[in-house]
Amino acid sequence: MLQVRFHGRGGQGVVTAAELLSVAAFEEGRVAQAIPSFGSERMGAPVVAFCRIADGPIRTREPVTAPDVVVVADVTLVHHVDLLDGLAPEGAVLVNTSAPADSLHAVLPFPDGVRVHGVPATELARTHVGRPVPNAALLGGLCALTGAVSLESVASALVRRFGPVVGGANALAARGGFEAVAASTGAAA
Amino acid sequence: MLQQVEGSQAVAEAVAACRPRVVCAYPITPQTHIVEALGRMVRSGALAPCRFLNVESEFAAMSVAIGASATGARVYTATASQGLLFMAEAVYNAGGLGLPVVMTLADRAVGAPINIWNDHSDAMAVRDAGWVQLFASSNQEAVDQHVLAFRLAEELSVPVMVCMDGFVLTHATEAVSVPDPSDVDAFLPPFRPRQVLDPADPMSIGAMVGPEAFTEVRYLAHLRMLAALDRVPALAAELGERVGRPVPALVAPYRLQGADVALVAMGSVLGTIADAVDALRDAGHRVGALGVTTFRPFPAAAVRDALGAVPSVVVVDRAFSPGFGGVLATDVAMALAGADVPVASVVAGLGGRPVTEASLRRLAERALDGSLEALSFLDLDRPAVEAALAADGSARPTGPTAESVLRHRGARSRRPPGSPGTPAGPTSTEVAS
Numbered sequence: 001m002l003q004v005r006f007h008g009r010g011g012q013g014v015v016t017a018a019e020l021l022s023v024a025a026f027e028e029g030r031v032a033q034a035i036p037s038f039g040s041e042r043m044g045a046p047v048v049a050f051c052r053i054a055d056g057p058i059r060t061r062e063p064v065t066a067p068d069v070v071v072v073a074d075v076t077l078v079h080h081v082d083l084l085d086g087l088a089p090e091g092a093v094l095v096n097t098s099a100p101a102d103s104l105h106a107v108l109p110f111p112d113g114v115r116v117h118g119v120p121a122t123e124l125a126r127t128h129v130g131r132p133v134p135n136a137a138l139l140g141g142l143c144a145l146t147g148a149v150s151l152e153s154v155a156s157a158l159v160r161r162f163g164p165v166v167g168g169a170n171a172l173a174a175r176g177g178f179e180a181v182a183a184s185t186g187a188a189a
Numbered sequence: 190m191l192q193q194v195e196g197s198q199a200v201a202e203a204v205a206a207c208r209p210r211v212v213c214a215y216p217i218t219p220q221t222h223i224v225e226a227l228g229r230m231v232r233s234g235a236l237a238p239c240r241f242l243n244v245e246s247e248f249a250a251m252s253v254a255i256g257a258s259a260t261g262a263r264v265y266t267a268t269a270s271q272g273l274l275f276m277a278e279a280v281y282n283a284g285g286l287g288l289p290v291v292m293t294l295a296d297r298a299v300g301a302p303i304n305i306w307n308d309h310s311d312a313m314a315v316r317d318a319g320w321v322q323l324f325a326s327s328n329q330e331a332v333d334q335h336v337l338a339f340r341l342a343e344e345l346s347v348p349v350m351v352c353m354d355g356f357v358l359t360h361a362t363e364a365v366s367v368p369d370p371s372d373v374d375a376f377l378p379p380f381r382p383r384q385v386l387d388p389a390d391p392m393s394i395g396a397m398v399g400p401e402a403f404t405e406v407r408y409l410a411h412l413r414m415l416a417a418l419d420r421v422p423a424l425a426a427e428l429g430e431r432v433g434r435p436v437p438a439l440v441a442p443y444r445l446q447g448a449d450v451a452l453v454a455m456g457s458v459l460g461t462i463a464d465a466v467d468a469l470r471d472a473g474h475r476v477g478a479l480g481v482t483t484f485r486p487f488p489a490a491a492v493r494d495a496l497g498a499v500p501s502v503v504v505v506d507r508a509f510s511p512g513f514g515g516v517l518a519t520d521v522a523m524a525l526a527g528a529d530v531p532v533a534s535v536v537a538g539l540g541g542r543p544v545t546e547a548s549l550r551r552l553a554e555r556a557l558d559g560s561l562e563a564l565s566f567l568d569l570d571r572p573a574v575e576a577a578l579a580a581d582g583s584a585r586p587t588g589p590t591a592e593s594v595l596r597h598r599g600a601r602s603r604r605p606p607g608s609p610g611t612p613a614g615p616t617s618t619e620v621a622s
Contacts, residue, residue, distance in 0.1 A: 022362050061354075061357050
C-alpha cells in the first residue's frame with residue numbers, strides 16, 4: 001500500500017489533489033481512499049489530506065501517520081507543522097519550490113535516506129492555468145516520483161473534474177511537474 | 190456502476206434514485222455536501238418532480254419534513270450535531286406520529302466545547318425518539334442503507350435515520366456503487382402513506398392523548414420498532430440480491446469463531462477494527478469483532494447469538510453518558526444479561542480523535558490479559574487531565590475547563606486532528622480509566 005500525505009494551505013487544492021490521485025488510481029483498476037483532514041476551513045490555514053493506494057481492500061479509517069511520500073505545497077508550513085512526522089525511512093518528499101532541491105535541506109531537516117524533490121508548481125500553475133494553484137503540477141511530480149499512477153490517468157482525472165479547458169490547462173501543469181521530477185529520477189511519461 | 194466518489198455525493202445520488210418529492214435542509218457541517226448535491230440535481234431538473242426547500246433552521250427542516258410527509262410526499266433531510274439538537278422536538282414528533290421521514294445524520298460531536306469533528310454524541314442524544322437508527326461502516330453501506338431506509342420507513346410508518354461518520358465517511362473519496370434507478374424503482378414502490386392529510390377528506394393528525402391511552406400509543410410504536418428487527422434483514426437480503434452485494438442488516442460479525450475477546454462497535458471505526466483483528470490473529474491472539482448496524486431497534490438477540498460463547502466483550506463507544514459510561518456498552522451488557530460475560534466499556538474517538546489500529550491492538554491485548562478496567566477512555570492524555578485538575582483545586586475562579594486543557598496541551602491542540610504532531614496515541618498512560 002502506498003500512503004501519501006499532502007500538506008498545504010486552504011486554497012492550494014491539496015484536498016482536491018488527494019481526491020484526484022485516488023480517482024486516477026481507481027481508473028487504473030486499483031483501490032484508493034482519499035480523506036481530507038479539515039480544520040474550520042479558511043483560506044491560508046494549514047490543511048492536510050491523505051491518499052492510500054492499494055491492490056486490495058482498504059479498511060482502515062485512521063489518518064496517514066506513516067507516509068511513504070509527503071507532498072508539501074507551501075514550505076513555509078515548516079514553521080507550524082511537523083511536515084516529516086512519521087515519514088518512512090526510505091520515504092520521499094515532494095516540495096513546491098523554484099529553488100534547487102538541495103537548498104531545501106537548510107529549511108527542512110531531512111533524515112538521511114529520504115529522497116527530496118522540488119517542483120516549481122506555483123510557477124507552472126501560473127504559466128499554464130493562470131492562477132497560483134500548485135496542486136496539479138505536484139500531482140504530475142508525484143507520478144514521476146512514485147510511478148503509482150500514470151501521468152495520463154492524472155490528466156484524465158483533471159479533465160473530467162474541471163472540463164477540457166481548465167482541466168486541460170491543469171494537465172499541462174501536471175506534465176510540467178512530471179518533467180521537473182523526471183529530470184532527476186529518469187522517469188518516462 | 191462503481192465510481193470513485195466522495196461519500197456525500199454518493200449518498201445524494203442514492204437519495205435521488207429514491208425519488209423524494211421534498212428535500213428540505215439547513216446547512217451544517219459535515220452534512221452540507223449531501224444536500225448541496227441534491228439541490229443542484231433539483232435545480233437542473235435531474236431530480237424531478239421534487240421541491241428543494243431552503244429553510245431557516247433545523248427546527249424548520251424537520252417541521253417541513255413532518256408536514257410534507259403527512260401530506261403524502263416522500264421526504265428527505267440531513268443534519269448533524271447541534272442541528273439535530275435544534276430540531277430535537279420535531280424529531281420526537283416525527284417519531285411519535287410515525288411519519289416515514291428519512292434523514293442522514295453526518296455524525297458529529299455535540300458542544301460545548303464546540304467541535305465539528307466526528308463522534309456519535311448526536312445520534313445518542315435522540316436514541317429514544319422513536320426513529321430507526323442504522324449505522325454505516327463505509328460509504329457503500331451508507332448508500333445501500335438509504336435505499337433500504339425509504340422502503341423500511343414507508344412499510345412500517347416509522348422515520349429512519351442513517352448515521353454515517355462525519356468527515357471520515359462524508360468527505361472520504363472511495364469506490365462506491367450507487368444502485369441503478371431501475372433497481373431502486375423495482376425495490377422501492379411509490380409511497381402509499383398509512384395516514385395522509387387531504388383537504389378532500391379532512392382529518393387531523395397529532396391528537397392530544399391523555400393518561401388513558403398514552404401508554405398504549407407508545408406500546409404500539411414499540412411494536413412497530415420491533416417489527417423492524419424482522420424487516421431489516423429481509424429487506425437487506427432482497428436489496429442485496431438486486432444490487433449484487435451484501436447489504437448490512439442487524440449485526441456484522443467478523444472472525445468471532447473461537448474468539449477469546451470480541452470488540453463491539455458501530456460506524457467507520459469497524460474498518461480499522463477489522464485490520465486490528467487480523468493483525469492480532471496473525472500474532473496468535475484470538476480476537477474477533479462485532480459491528481452493530483441497526484442500533485434502534487436494538488438487535489439484542491442477534492448480538493447475543495453473534496457473541497455466543499465469547500468469554501470477554503469490549504465495547505468501543507464513540508459517545509458516552511457522563512457520570513456513567515458508554516451507551517452501546519450498556520445495551521450490549523443488557524443483551525448479555527445472565528450470560529456471566531464481562532462487558533468492558535471503552536470510550537474512544539471523541540470529537541474526531543483518530544481511533545488507531547495501534548491503540549485498538551493495545552486495548553485488545555489488555556482485555557486478553559485481564560488488565561482492562563470496566564470503564565476506560567482510549568488514549569486519554571492523563572498529564573493534561575491532571576494539570577487541569579490541579580488548576581481546578583488551586584483557586585477560584587478557575588476559568589473554563591476547555592481553555593484550561595487547551596493551555597496544557599499547548600500548540601498541539603491547534604492543529605487539525607490526525608495532522609502530524611497531534612497525539613493520536615497515548616502519552617504516559619496507554620488506556621486510562
